[in-house]
Amino acid sequence: MHEMSIAESVLGIVEESARREGLARVREVRLEIGRLAAVETEALRFCFDAVVRGSVAEGAVLAIDETPGAAWCFGCSATVPIAMRGDFCPRCGGGQLQVTDGTGMRVKDLLGI
Amino acid sequence: MCTTCGCGTGELTIDGKAHEHGHEHGHGHGHSHGHSHGHGHGHGHDHDHGPAHSHAAGIPEARAVAIERDILAKNDQEANANRRDFSQRGIFALNLVSSPGSGKTTLLVETIRRLGADFPIAVIEGDQQTSRDAERIRATGAKAVQVNTGKGCHLDAHMVRHALEKLAPASDAVLMIENVGNLVCPAAFDLGEAHKVVVLSVTEGEDKPLKYPDMFAAADLMVLNKCDLLPHLAFDADLAEANARRVNPSISILRVSATTGAGFEAWLQWIRGGAREARRRRASRAKVTPCGGACACAEDAARA
Numbered sequence: 318m319h320e321m322s323i324a325e326s327v328l329g330i331v332e333e334s335a336r337r338e339g340l341a342r343v344r345e346v347r348l349e350i351g352r353l354a355a356v357e358t359e360a361l362r363f364c365f366d367a368v369v370r371g372s373v374a375e376g377a378v379l380a381i382d383e384t385p386g387a388a389w390c391f392g393c394s395a396t397v398p399i400a401m402r403g404d405f406c407p408r409c410g411g412g413q414l415q416v417t418d419g420t421g422m423r424v425k426d427l428l429g430i
Numbered sequence: 431m432c433t434t435c436g437c438g439t440g441e442l443t444i445d446g447k448a449h450e451h452g453h454e455h456g457h458g459h460g461h462s463h464g465h466s467h468g469h470g471h472g473h474g475h476d477h478d479h480g481p482a483h484s485h486a487a488g489i490p491e492a493r494a495v496a497i498e499r500d501i502l503a504k505n506d507q508e509a510n511a512n513r514r515d516f517s518q519r520g521i522f523a524l525n526l527v528s529s530p531g532s533g534k535t536t537l538l539v540e541t542i543r544r545l546g547a548d549f550p551i552a553v554i555e556g557d558q559q560t561s562r563d564a565e566r567i568r569a570t571g572a573k574a575v576q577v578n579t580g581k582g583c584h585l586d587a588h589m590v591r592h593a594l595e596k597l598a599p600a601s602d603a604v605l606m607i608e609n610v611g612n613l614v615c616p617a618a619f620d621l622g623e624a625h626k627v628v629v630l631s632v633t634e635g636e637d638k639p640l641k642y643p644d645m646f647a648a649a650d651l652m653v654l655n656k657c658d659l660l661p662h663l664a665f666d667a668d669l670a671e672a673n674a675r676r677v678n679p680s681i682s683i684l685r686v687s688a689t690t691g692a693g694f695e696a697w698l699q700w701i702r703g704g705a706r707e708a709r710r711r712r713a714s715r716a717k718v719t720p721c722g723g724a725c726a727c728a729e730d731a732a733r734a
Contacts, residue, residue: 319619326502327501344492348501353644355614391679403673413676415679423497425498426496427494
């Protein structure tokens with residue numbers, strides 16, 4: 318359940334940003350989470366709702382944009398899309414893939430007043 | 431739990447002592463209700479703010495603020511601070527990760543027994559509860575600090591930073607950080623280590639690297655432990671290695687037995703190589719920088 322730590326990190330960034338921007342209340346927080354980032358988004362939503370209670374972001378909507386996974390295939394010498402780690406190359410069927418994209422976790426923006 | 435640093439007040443302990451550092455990070459509880467006026471961006475959710483919505487002039491509109499920050503930026507900053515400290519002091523730090531029961535502590539005890547004469551060895555033990563592992567390490571004569579994460583499922587860079595204050599490892603030491611037994615969560619948290627080492631034992635399944643790929647992808651070395659039991663098991667070690675390479679083509683793999691010592695020399699050589707390199711870099715920086723390798727300029731010189 319490292320989603321709890323991740324939710325707390327998100328709240329830390331939101332609180333810091335709200336203070337800096339002089340926001341009294343945060344209505345929506347938008348994240349970008351890679352599909353290979355080892356985050357269960359439903360668990361993250363659950364944890365987010367729990368950790369924002371009593372904070373400037375209480376009741377805020379959590380919007381999550383999922384970004385696709387990609388890997389370098391040593392067989393094809395090309396970047397190919399993958400849905401999860403350990404996938405075979407969708408082009409050549411090879412198993413030598415180095416993940417290159419879809420592992421990031423970012424707070425993109427927020428909406429507040 | 432502290433929502434700024436996530437350090438689990440009242441749960442996290444370092445050698446049995448509560449971890450506190452005066453939580454003065456104001457949580458800014460500004461509940462100013464009764465000012466919503468449907469900002470209509472189609473989420474199909476209704477915030478009921480109690481009092482009738484007023485649309486009087488002068489009430490501010492909701493505004494968007496661009497943030498663009500990595501969620502784990504704070505952890506990564508502390509991990510980099512740890513890494514800089516290790517580098518400046520010639521410390522070779524390893525983060526040992528695995529599921530519970532893979533034999534990490536036995537591997538450590540045996541490693542200390544065989545390597546302790548060559549290098550100072552210090553250990554940070556991470557577990558949810560008890561100081562049993564730290565006691566096992568201290569019985570070897572090595573320095574050890576136990577971090578109890580309470581309900582936490584992983585160590586983070588902040589916990590390691592505090593543990594280091596107490597542990598005070600010697601310069602040119604080998605630092606072993608035994609993470610909480612968990613093949614999922616510790617993968618996401620950089621502690622500042624030189625390498626993550628994933629320990630897989632042959633009493634588990636060959637498909638563990640496929641089931642928990644993030645950990646095997648994050649590790650630079652896989653130690654296949656308890657290999658003395660292979661004759662008694664249906665475990666296919668070659669298949670386990672192939673599965674690990676499928677999620678991480680560049681992973682190094684060593685087959686060992688911490689109880690019989692089989693394959694142990696290669697593991698010790700791998701550690702010696704890393705430790706000597708860390709020591710060499712510290713020594714060469716000390717020569718070329720005016721500060722003698724004691725501050726951040728040494729790090730910049732090393733990068734240049």
